[in-house]
Amino acid sequence: MIEKALKGNRNYWIWISFLVLVIVAGLSAYSQQQWFGLTVTGMSRDVSWGLYIAQFTFLVGVAASAVMVVLPYYLHNYKAFGKIVIIGEFLAVSATLMCLLFILADMGRPDRVLNVMLYPSPHSMVFWDVMALNGYFILNLVSGWTVLGAERKGIPPPRWVRPVIYLSIPWAVSIHTVTAFLYAGLPGRHLWLTAVLAPRFLASAFAAGTSLLILVTLILKKTTGFDAGSEVRNKLAVIATYAGLTNFFLIGTEFFTAFYSNIPSHMHSLQYLFFGLDGQSNLVPWMWFSLMIGLGSVAVLLIPALRASSTWLPAACTGLVISIWIDKGVGLILGGFVPSPLEEIVQYSPTLIEISITLGIWAIGALLLTILLKVAVTVKNSAEG
Amino acid sequence: MMNEERRAFIKKSGLGVLACLGAASGLIPKFSLEKTVLPAWDEKPVPGKIRWGMLIDTRKCIEGCSECAAQCHHVHNVPEFNNRKDEVKWIWKSSYNKVFPTASQQFQSEKIAGRSYLALCNHCADSPCTRVCPTEATFKRWDGIVAMDYHRCIGCRFCMAACPYGSRSFNWQDPRTAIKNPSLAYPTREQGVVEKCNFCSDRLVKGLLPACVEACPQQVMIFGDLNDPKSDIRGVLENNETMQRKPELGTKPSVFYII
Numbered sequence: 333m334i335e336k337a338l339k340g341n342r343n344y345w346i347w348i349s350f351l352v353l354v355i356v357a358g359l360s361a362y363s364q365q366q367w368f369g370l371t372v373t374g375m376s377r378d379v380s381w382g383l384y385i386a387q388f389t390f391l392v393g394v395a396a397s398a399v400m401v402v403l404p405y406y407l408h409n410y411k412a413f414g415k416i417v418i419i420g421e422f423l424a425v426s427a428t429l430m431c432l433l434f435i436l437a438d439m440g441r442p443d444r445v446l447n448v449m450l451y452p453s454p455h456s457m458v459f460w461d462v463m464a465l466n467g468y469f470i471l472n473l474v475s476g477w478t479v480l481g482a483e484r485k486g487i488p489p490p491r492w493v494r495p496v497i498y499l500s501i502p503w504a505v506s507i508h509t510v511t512a513f514l515y516a517g518l519p520g521r522h523l524w525l526t527a528v529l530a531p532r533f534l535a536s537a538f539a540a541g542t543s544l545l546i547l548v549t550l551i552l553k554k555t556t557g558f559d560a561g562s563e564v565r566n567k568l569a570v571i572a573t574y575a576g577l578t579n580f581f582l583i584g585t586e587f588f589t590a591f592y593s594n595i596p597s598h599m600h601s602l603q604y605l606f607f608g609l610d611g612q613s614n615l616v617p618w619m620w621f622s623l624m625i626g627l628g629s630v631a632v633l634l635i636p637a638l639r640a641s642s643t644w645l646p647a648a649c650t651g652l653v654i655s656i657w658i659d660k661g662v663g664l665i666l667g668g669f670v671p672s673p674l675e676e677i678v679q680y681s682p683t684l685i686e687i688s689i690t691l692g693i694w695a696i697g698a699l700l701l702t703i704l705l706k707v708a709v710t711v712k713n714s715a716e717g
Numbered sequence: 718m719m720n721e722e723r724r725a726f727i728k729k730s731g732l733g734v735l736a737c738l739g740a741a742s743g744l745i746p747k748f749s750l751e752k753t754v755l756p757a758w759d760e761k762p763v764p765g766k767i768r769w770g771m772l773i774d775t776r777k778c779i780e781g782c783s784e785c786a787a788q789c790h791h792v793h794n795v796p797e798f799n800n801r802k803d804e805v806k807w808i809w810k811s812s813y814n815k816v817f818p819t820a821s822q823q824f825q826s827e828k829i830a831g832r833s834y835l836a837l838c839n840h841c842a843d844s845p846c847t848r849v850c851p852t853e854a855t856f857k858r859w860d861g862i863v864a865m866d867y868h869r870c871i872g873c874r875f876c877m878a879a880c881p882y883g884s885r886s887f888n889w890q891d892p893r894t895a896i897k898n899p900s901l902a903y904p905t906r907e908q909g910v911v912e913k914c915n916f917c918s919d920r921l922v923k924g925l926l927p928a929c930v931e932a933c934p935q936q937v938m939i940f941g942d943l944n945d946p947k948s949d950i951r952g953v954l955e956n957n958e959t960m961q962r963k964p965e966l967g968t969k970p971s972v973f974y975i976i
Contacts, residue, residue: 369891370909371802371803371890376802376803376804377802377805377877377883377886377887378801380877380887381878435873438874439871439873440870440871440888440908440910440911441870441872441907441909442871444870444871444872447851447852447869447871448851450852451852451869453852453853456848456875458851458873517849518845518849518879518881519845519881519966519968520845520880520881520963520966521878521881597818597819672883673881673882674811674816674818674836674882675814675815
């Protein structure tokens, strides 16, 4: 089946070459990081995680959102999603791969990564997260590939694949819950020490991931002629709308608890992110932009006429993805480190090398997604045609 | 013929008796004919029997002196990069509201708020760092010390996120280039691993006090077994008002302060 990714038009190859170029740049930056150490990044003793772990957090959400198409289709027999289940699953596969690569990029000693498996430590959430992510990667790849293979041959998928798909549904919830637990159980990091972190992660995941899926279907329609249909997109948009609303509601509850209780340690990180603390405020414009564009996008999506519009829908989806990317991929992780345990404010900004590596990993994910979707769309188009 | 069999039998049974004696003397210490002292065997660690702790009498600490940190950092080959981003430190001085952010009060006496206080790893009884470590590269020893295995650490820095005291440092770059006067007493580390105060487990095993305790010209620190009610440190804890850093987090620090 994979041979279908080897035949494409000029634009397809230009896109592939572009991605390969970005990957090569990322690899070269990574070799610098390997040689000189993580000192080439903007991270420090005080802000000890940065762009990598933030991207990881955001992408776990994208991966988990596949459940929003798998669940209605397989559990509720919502037939319209039949066309895009495979896209959701392959998006999850690519996002999960990026998650794993971002963890690897962040490690001081990536050569020792297998220690996580050699010395399994169930008391550590990382252990569970690595298990959950690798499992999710395999579940989605196996189920997506098998169902697609059956479709190509024009036969029903084998029976054993159904339990695998059913298992992927709670598994999707588990990956983002465990990812939230990475942060939500640390004493002294008040921005993260909140029981709504896992629910918030799930809500933002279902909003951003589903929006991204809508955008992918629109790109596919434009580039390959494979149209998921406006009914599907509309349904996805409804899911994104209410997931987005839930997300902003949960952010609001964080503000209430912190500021009504007036407990300094609970307010500090939010103050730093949204208003600046002790004159340090490099994330303030980002956070307000995120909040405004997010709320604006949800408002657009709430109006049925705009939601169905072919210009407003992609605009609102893009807005929601950007909003949540800033919220999770920038603010949440960096904000957790400010102020430091000794109440010092140290700001972080990524270096060029760090950004190159980040873009390289995104390009690897995009390349895998392109290849997988190329196969999927070719199979689907020839099955229809 | 007969004699040959007898010979073999006596030889074998003799060997058997010797083997039994040997095994017994190995398994039952009382049975051994010669008393051998094998520290690794004799002082078999009993988890939780000892809990090393430290008490810092900040009233005696001289402002501007940091002999303790200098000695500790020299003995343990802690690199000095002279920039905050790559900084590695095991013990250092900081202000009251940084070391005790949750204990600072309104209208605190200038005498207390103006002094500097020592900060180091608390070797918590319920340490969050060891809980989050995915490889047990940082772990709780039988004597309460939170130790590091630099050869197992994958450099994920989870322990740094988990430590509510900012006691951990990461080797953002090769530390060996920044050690001016290397010491032979303790190995250097590699780029990409986390490190922190080890309560001088390397010195305790030789019967020495921690380097900082020894280096202090004012005998500010008292080091001892918190589980031994007759130890000096317990005596001072009994008779003075002391405090721990961020006790509300339930980490049960083993470092105590007299303010």
